Amino acid sequence: MSAIILKDLDISYGHTKVVEGVNIEVAEGESFALVGESGSGKSTILKAIAGLAPDWSGEISVLGQPRGRSVDQGFATRCQMVFQDPYGSLHPRKSVDTVLSEPLKIHGLGNRDARVIEMLAAVGLDQRFRFRYPHQLSGGQRQRVAIARALMLEPKVMLLDEPTSALDVSVQAEILNLLKKLRREQGLTYLMVTHNLPVVSFMCDRMAVMNKGRIVEIAPATALHDGSFTDPYTQSLYAASGGNPDRKD
């Protein structure tokens, strides 16, 4: 079964079509990247899957279940999203504990204390952070909390919207390693938006390159090593990012 299927997906904001004719199939357990420059519509696709951009046509299904237009509770337990900016994605007046218990309360799940403690450990946060407020945490710690919140309902599919681009380089590596570890441990499927090709080669199995709202090429991440892209736009993007991201020169 495929984790995410997008068929002929068009998304518009008002009268402007932002994404056109997108077809993607992400297998279960796969890590798939959406790559492209700013404004190419990659984040919009994530928002549409998550239900935050309701003006779309076509077909979206997650884990075999077609997605409706609005946010629903069943969907929340299958698919969650991590946002780009850890400074904006946490409620400024809620402690880490409240943030992590909230999803459990919404879905009426019990045993909250134990689950929160367990999740803090899973995302590599010390227990002493549990009752702190976001302003007492660093950017990397905040992003760990955001990841923990997304994982509280034990979803199988995670949408990652440039999860590291707002962070320092050293912290980026920590977060990427954490995401990689979590995917391995919990068998997660990632759909990740990024404009950072080294991140793709580190994290992902396949990538779709987007330009002006359309997918121009879907290639395996290994293409980043040998440059075997067919589309001219992809080739120019690859060249602009300095070619093979793993080569140190």
Place this chain on the structure above:
Amino acid sequence: MTTMTNWLLDDSPSSRLQASLGHSYRVTRMLMRNPLAVVGALILLVLILAAIFAPWIAPHSPLGQNLGQRLLPPSAAHWMGTDELGRDIFSRVIYGARITLLIVAMVAVISAPLGLLIGAISGYFGGWVDKAMMGVTDVFLSMPKLILALAFVAALGPGIENAIIAIAITSWPAYARIARAETLTFRNSEFISAMRLLGASHTRIITGHVLPLCTSSMIVRVTLDMAGIILTAAGLGFLGLGAQPPLPEWGAMISRGRAFILDQWWVATMPGFAIIIVSLGFCFLGDGLRDVLDPKQGGKS
């Protein structure tokens, strides 16, 4: 004492209780550093104590008349003198604290949550909900408070309950405006989106996530408005539309004293002082609270 303080200020609290107590402790400590806020808080404390213990503090009955001792100047027996019916003004002012506190508290309890809720709903949903609700709000805002309150009391009939209702009806629109403006600043932020994604209902998001962010500016605004509420209530009392005689309401007392103001100045002046001091107390406390609670202006003084 130091272990207590350390426990309260612990950077990594070990329980929910410790975290919230620590937070309140920090706010209180910051408030204590502002001398005016302390003065304001003390005035309010005195007001509240006077209201609670009025029967024990007041040396005379606030209603009992003694025509043989009418219009006596302030003396050891009558600290603030007596009025035209020989009632002890000090006792009346003390009992008046109850009425003032009742009006202020009831108005705050009615209008602040109402304004907060309307503003938050309006800002959160936007679109036509916002247009409709803010249209109604604008209608109320377009009329001067006292005039509107007068109109309502005139329609409802004079009396303290009706005065409270009238003042509450006239004061919620300002709160709705503030709550809406506050809500608009974060309605599209990612922590609200994240809550939607987690399956939270609109009601849950508004009550659990939007309102808490509006409350601190609301507390500040309500505290600052208290002075205005007291003045409006006193104004209604003065015009004979608020508390009715023989209730010792401060505004009504001034109104009665007006007739003797040239010869027996204390009759009108003493309740006037009470109004001024309590209004000032609320203003001072409100200013102090704003410095502590309002993240946009606070912490820089």
